[in-house]
Amino acid sequence: MIHLPNYLSGVWQPDSGRSATLLDPVTGQPLATAGGPAAGLDAGFAFARAQGAAGLQALSYGQRASMLGEILKVLQANRDAYYDISLANSGTTKADSAVDIEGASFTLGYYAKTGAALGDARTLLDGAAAILSKDQLFQSQHILTPVRGVALFINAFNFPAWGLWEKAAPALLSGVPVIIKPATVTAWLTHRMVADVIAAGILPEGALSIVCGSSAGLLDALQPFDVLSFTGSADTAALIRSHAAISRHSVRANIEADSLNSSILGVDAAPGTAAFDLYVNELVREMTTKSGQRCTAIRRALVPQQFFDAVAEAVGAKLAQVSVGNPRHAEVRMGSLVGREQFDSVQAGIARLASEATVLYDGSAQALIDVDPAIAACAAPTLLGVRDADRAALVHDHEVFGPVSTLLGYRDTGHALSLAHRGLGSLVASVFSADSAWMAQVGRELAGTHGRVHMVSPDVGKTQTGHGNVMPASIHGGPGRAGGGEELGGLRALGFYHRRAALQGSSVTLQQLTPAATNWNV
Structure with a gap:
């Protein structure tokens, strides 16, 4: 040692x-x-x-x-x-x-x-x-x-x-x-x-x-x-x-x-569209990369209420394919949190959010690969959901720093923006849509409370750098709750x-x- x-x-x-x-x-x-x-x-x-x-x-x-x-x-x-x-x-x-x-x-x-x-x-x-x-x-x-x-x-x-x-x-x-x-x-x-x-x-x-x-x-x-x-x-x-x-x-x-980052699915991005698929893939990636331990990870996933079930089903299906356990095994896609203290914090955070949200996908039922659950700090991904986002308070205030995100339904563009702003200042928000004019409008509206707005349309689906990836050419930081830096x-x-x-x-x-x-x- x-x-x-x-x-x-x-x-x-x-x-x-x-x-x-x-x-x-x-x-x-x-x-x-x-x-x-x-x-x-x-x-x-x-x-x-x-x-x-x-x-x-x-x-x-x-x-x-x-x-x-x-x-x-x-x-x-x-x-x-x-x-x-x-x-x-x-x-x-x-x-x-x-x-x-x-x-x-x-x-x-x-x-x-x-x-x-x-x-x-x-x-x-x-x-x-x-x-x-x-x-x-x-x-x-x-x-x-x-x-x-x-x-x-x-x-x-x-x-x-x-x-x-x-x-x-x-x-x-x-x-x-x-x-x-x-x-x-x-x-x-x-x-x-x-x-x-x-x-x-x-x-x-x-x-x-x-x-x-x-x-x-x-x-x-x-x-x-x-x-x-x-x-x-x-x-x-x-x-x-x-x-x-x-x-x-x-x-x-x-x-x-702390930063309760959000990602917004556009009203035009119905199930079956390229923008819908990009959104689902990005949410899963943000939940699982580094076991969700990124300051920029998506904590609040904002989707049109009419797409709520479709998103929940698509994300859950992909999360079910994520193998969790000892990263020394090639088949393991997601390793551990940094320690048992962090593991306990994540479990407590999930329980707290679940007091006002529904668990849509619970990865804890999934077997961990080559670890002792009593020792390892491995936490499987958890997707929660609140259909009536106005009734949710904790999700806009408490960050669970692990493989956890909450799906929130919104009624219209103004409602989606108001939910994003309830984070009281975030490092990043992302927007997924094929409607460039709508995304530009939303981007301008989000800029006052976010350090970075990541806008993804199908034409940049393969080249976009990722909601959570911090690129040195763009600023990293955010106002309000995110620290003001x-x-x-x-x-x-x-x-x-x-x-x-x-x-x-x-x-x-x-x-x-x-x-x-x-x-x-x-």
Whole structure:
């Protein structure tokens, strides 16, 4: 059994105790240990601010983009080990591990390529200069400069690979050092990736650090010019927002929290149409990919009331074909949740929703493959339903983070939109229809309460990237309940790691910013 030490101040830290044990969620076998409260946090943060930032910001944007490309090569060289760790520590099938591991690589490659377009620039211009005087000589030029601090990432358990690199890629490209705190229960993969990159010597000392185990003291170590990105529960997010670093010292915080995402089937998408089939396939995929443990998964499936039974029957038939159990078996399509604690939470959540919904498909009657049900965290998919969606309250308020979705009947377009808005802010909503004009209208209406609207018509049925898949070219985040944050979106992601300032002076002076400057929205 291995130990996962912290890496701070450019060195692997001494053992800080072994307060947590990481388990195989299928067999219950101990895999690794992580320590208690980290020692030397203040010194580690200071080292990153000084040494890490200096080393990164001595380079151009293009040079930092090149480093991301080198990191990608390291990850690709160690891919097989990452799949083994994911299977053992997260209980995922190879296909589900790929969502995390290959997603991380794709995102790194995207920012390596996109960042290269910034070339030799060391300063980012934000728009054209504004004229402030009648003679047009005195002007104002907005610029973006990297924050004078560190980027602390406190991540969730479901994406130990992608969750790191989708944040770290734009941060490092911006010239901001990264300190990652992965969720302890699945920290092994994050730790191994960080260790491989550090061993390769690609980044300046202090540019990448990791704290496994306890998160105690991390927020206390933040200073005014640092930034914080958190992915997790709304309850933890509320505690973070109340911390003095954020509430008093204005540390910039990006939050991704609970999200009751919805998917709407169009009134034109009757059973037998291509749009209907696409909707059913997507709902099943969202319920089963990574055992439903995705922040973007479909939790509320909104369908015309007249199609309610047809959708329930079609989805149930496909769910019945999903084999659940030990992902080491080739015939297993869906592995486990990350642990028994999560398993218990999902079971309690299903029971809670079932107090006002009908169970339309109960996968628990299905035999699990090669697991001990008393040990393994395997949960079969469950589809619930509420025909009169106006009478449902819990489904619009309580997220069950597992292979669970609830079918809701709607009367007309206005009713469907009102139900989607009852999520009080979501990461994503999807719409399935062959009526492009209707989808565009619905997309505009949903945009105010969703970070992303995924619209699928039959002509893009084979090429659409998926309701739950987060692509680096599009923003990821959502208003309200979803946390109010925003990540990715191409070079837009760099905005979180930069400060905007206005430089006022003679146009002759401002022209001295170039040629080592470029507009950031290239």
